[in-house]
Amino acid sequence: MSRYRESVCRLCRREGAKLFLKGDRCYSDKCAVERRPYPPGQHGSRRIKHSDYGVQLREKQKARRIYGIMEGQFRSYFKMADRQKGVTGENLIILLERRLDNTVFRLGFAGSRSDARQLVRHGHVLVNGRKVNIPSYLLRPGDVVEIREKSRNSSRIQEALVSAERKSTPAWLELQAANFRGVFKNFPRRDEVALPVNEQLIVELYSK
Numbered sequence: 001m002s003r004y005r006e007s008v009c010r011l012c013r014r015e016g017a018k019l020f021l022k023g024d025r026c027y028s029d030k031c032a033v034e035r036r037p038y039p040p041g042q043h044g045s046r047r048i049k050h051s052d053y054g055v056q057l058r059e060k061q062k063a064r065r066i067y068g069i070m071e072g073q074f075r076s077y078f079k080m081a082d083r084q085k086g087v088t089g090e091n092l093i094i095l096l097e098r099r100l101d102n103t104v105f106r107l108g109f110a111g112s113r114s115d116a117r118q119l120v121r122h123g124h125v126l127v128n129g130r131k132v133n134i135p136s137y138l139l140r141p142g143d144v145v146e147i148r149e150k151s152r153n154s155s156r157i158q159e160a161l162v163s164a165e166r167k168s169t170p171a172w173l174e175l176q177a178a179n180f181r182g183v184f185k186n187f188p189r190r191d192e193v194a195l196p197v198n199e200q201l202i203v204e205l206y207s208k
Helices: 008-015 022-028 054-068 071-083 090-098 100-107 113-121 155-164 200-206
Strands: 124-126 143-147 175-176 179-183
Touching: 054 071, 054 100, 071 200, 090 100, 090 200, 100 113, 100 124, 100 143, 100 175, 100 179, 113 155, 155 200
Parallel strands: none
Antiparallel strands: 124 143, 143 179, 175 179
8 A cells, every 4th residue: 555655744834834744743843834935946935826626626735635635535534425405515524524533643542543543553552342453443423542551551542642631632532541542432523624625626626
């Protein structure tokens, strides 16, 4: 499976916004967006005027990079969202939030979505008592996500939980930190998801 292996700080600078791809570093004064608030590259500091297509493309790229997925998979999520009842853009965000790696991150078991993806891939995460090593696994209301017992002493997971205590758990999740467990209570509403993305622009891009 292909994945992005270069500096993720370049992605934040390219989109001109914090995408929170490196955990606690994004909240510190070492954040690349804070230190160099312009796109990477030789001509990054020049002012660029985007066309309508360019604005839509940047919004799609921003969403794709936040969740750490490739273009083909992102397009598949859009097609799935388009087939569902309701607003396509909102359906898309809900589908992305239902991913197992995203939920592990939202619960605070990992400092970033890439760390959460690695935890899932390496078999540290259980869903309803069974090991699931597929980051894109879509959760349903009532599903219980937990760190397997042998992995709970990991300093990486414990440090992430300590850091997560300073942040609030999303309304659609219930965190039981003492038991390294969380419950996916219900599908999130769009107004509950704190995401710096205008999903309508993505819909317009793919509808052309």
